[in-house]
Amino acid sequence: MSTCGDVMLKVCGVTRQEDADAVRAIGASLIGFIFHPASRRNVTPEQVRAIETHRLMRVGVFVDQSPDEILRIMDKAGLHLAQLHGDQDAAFCKKVGRNRVMRAFWPERYPTREALETDLHRYEDCSRFFLFDAGASGGGHGRSFDASLLKGLCSLKTWFLAGGLGPHNICEAVCNCDPCGVDLSSGVEASPGIKDHAKLTALRSALDGLMRNPNQSCCGEL
Incomplete structure (x- = not known):
């Protein structure tokens, strides 16, 4: 997969x-599609199947569906990963498939860093990636949080930061x-x-600036 610097x-x-083409043009590694009817970004499997993404890893975001429904949608839409953005437990993740799950967490739910890490360990054997979002649930709301809370999570799975990010x-x-x-x-x-x-291009420029002055990255398994 392509990367922007170490990230x-x-x-x-x-x-x-046209947006998928723009995402690919800025060197993204993954592209996400929302399968949640309550979202203003909701799409159908047929819509997503028709979107050409070349070598990008295709991710579907799911909140309320059953494991069987998720697997059906993944097959119809041609997805590589299911981003589980609800309260799905470890058994649920295993039904979808360990190498096919990106499990979302909301650090602000937890009273301490130790409580968060305890919960993360429950999902290490049934997820491929972790994702940390702002708030207590949901996503795509434009809210950010204090990302320094996550500093030092290098011993866990490969993880993504979300929540109110932009150029x-x-x-x-x-x-x-x-x-x-x-x-x-x-x-x-x-x-x-x-x-x-224009914002996608500005994002690429910002990440290119990081590449010229790289910080040490700490990633888990891919």
Whole structure:
């Protein structure tokens, strides 16, 4: 997969071919599609199947579906990963498939760093990636959180930082917690589900600046 500096880039909430092309042009590694009817970025498996993404890893975001429904959608849409953005337990993740799960967590839910890490360990054997988002649930709301809370999570799975990220704050966020990857949605949009190509270009420029002055990255397994 391609990377921007030491940080993998995932752009989520894509609904159109032209935006998928723009995401690929800035050197992203992963592209995300929302399968949640309550979201303004919701898409159908047929829509996603028709979007050409070349070598990008294709990720579906799921909240309420059963494991069987997720697997059916993944097959229809041609997805590589299921981003489980609800309260799915470890048994649920195993049904989807250990190498096919990106499990979301909300650090602000936990009273201490130790409590978060205890929960993470429960999912190490049934997930491929972890993702940390702002708030207590959901995502795509444009809210950020104190990313320094995650500094030093290098012994865990390969993990992505999400939550209110955009060209204006991506460098600060990366320096604060040294993630393996970043996940952006509303911060690079013109409107929900419509990407702003100028913001995507600005994001690439910001990440290129980090590449010229790289920080040591600490990533787990791929």
